Amino acid sequence: MQNIISARNLTLAYEHEEVIIKNANVDIKTNDFVFITGKSGSGKSTLLKSFYAEISPRAGELNVCLTSLNNIGKSDLNKLRQRIGIIFQNYRLINEWSVEKNVMLPLIIKGVSYSVCKKQAAKLLKHVNMLHKAHKYPLELSGGEQQRVAMARALAHNPNLLLCDEPTGNLDEYSSDVIWSLLMSAREYLGTSIVVVTHHIPLNLRIPYRHFHIEEGSINEIV
Template structure:
């Protein structure tokens, strides 16, 4: 299988701060489900941010979706991000926009026609069982409902790679189970590669997955 994320001797650090990821090595294949765990402050979210160019590569090599992130131009980065979906712990929905319009956002950015935006939004809201809330606004929804909308938005532009930063961290067990089920179906039916940063891997997942742990700046695969 083709690599969708490949890091070699990767070094990541915020400006004027200590190195967070030291000589990191990682190889994620297309259509894999991958967990990245580690203690708070270990660099999990930093690593995830590097995959979509929010944190620049300090040294080493990083390729995502066949694109090098070493000294990447803004134009190339914009193109790369059109192939990536992102789900955050705090949802990051636009409170002034309806649920439907929030889901349409990635398509609006790409310049897709309104009719096609509406069709794709309707399809994805049905997939996450939120069609009945299409005209509602984020603050009218529960946390679990907001995360399902965020997932529909992340999948709207059919990304090759879905990055999830503690996607169930603020949710109760019932809502968390729904999110995990939706993530598994995205991988199974859409062929999306899933990478999840989390403190804890759910015990009841009935899927094969790979597990990497970050400790003292190193990325180690757990077998």
């Protein structure tokens, strides 16, 4: 099966700062469901940021969706991000936009027609059980509802890869269970590869998954 993420001797660090990830070798395959764990400050979010090119490799090689992220140009970066969906812990919804328009955002950026944007938004909001709140605004929603909208937005452009940064970190148990169920269905029915940064892997997950742990800058797979 093809790798959707491949890292070879990957070293990551912010400008003028100490190395966070060093000499990492990671292969994540198409349709994998992957958890990345580690202590606070271990580099989990930094690694995730490298996967969507918010931080560039200091050394080594990184390929995501068959695209090299070493010195990637703006045009290739835009194409890459059209193949990736991102779910942030703090949702990052646009408060001045309706729920419907927030979900439409990736398609608007892609230049898709308004009618198609609207149809796709309705389909995804129905999938996350938020269609009845399509014309509400983010600040009118609970945290769990905002995260479900964020998930619908992340899936709007049918990404090959879904990156999730602590997607249930601020949610209660019920809302967390809803998010995990939606992530599992995205993998099962859409064939999306899922990578989740988290402090805790849910105990009741009913699918096979892979687990990478970061400690002192090293990434090791737990088998």
